[in-house]
Amino acid sequence: AQSVTQLDSQVPVFEEAPVELRCNYSSSVSVYLFWYVQYPNQGLQLLLKYLSGSTLVESINGFEAEFNKSQTSFHLRKPSVHISDTAEYFCAVNWRGSNYKLTFGKGTLLTVNP
């Protein structure tokens, strides 16, 4: 079965430190890749997406993710985090031909401490 693995359930960091949230998926066939962010008591918001083209994609608030086909990974990075980045982050994968169904990872809780 196709699966998405987020290796870290919690990542605590200090403000202005760099962070990487890891995401691996099970199959190297054609995929669309997504990161979502969920702030407390809110719905999931689309943070960034890879559909085709450049393997490095960026969000408007400084996050970036790189599609690595050989390692079946889509890790999320930010060079300097803010307190306001504290949230849960979900990696999601759509395997082409699966009718636009997304498979989500279990999430990583990023906590940014002062």
Add this chain to the structure above:
Amino acid sequence: DAGVIQSPRHEVTEMGQEVTLRCKPISGHNSLFWYRQTMMRGLELLIYFNNNVPIDDSGMPEDRFSAKMPNASFSTLKIQPSEPRDSAVYFCASGPGLAGGPEQYFGPGTRLTVT
């Protein structure tokens, strides 16, 4: 655009009662998804529709759960009868589907508490 709209935002009901959750997708989107989120099981896909037709309902936990999409701008998720283990946050999401891509946009959710 107003985004995906869900109602009610909070619902508290007693065991055995019928619960109906409502969703209005983003205008022009062809796909609609219902999810459930709990601490224990995380985010689970319950059912999804393309062009108002149910495509996969394998995630619906039991016959007590049913979902409909009578038109492109409205969907309901019904639980009858409700049980305490149904307590969760229920999200509706919509996406462009075949018209434009696989990304999904989530509503704010309905927090259901069954006592």
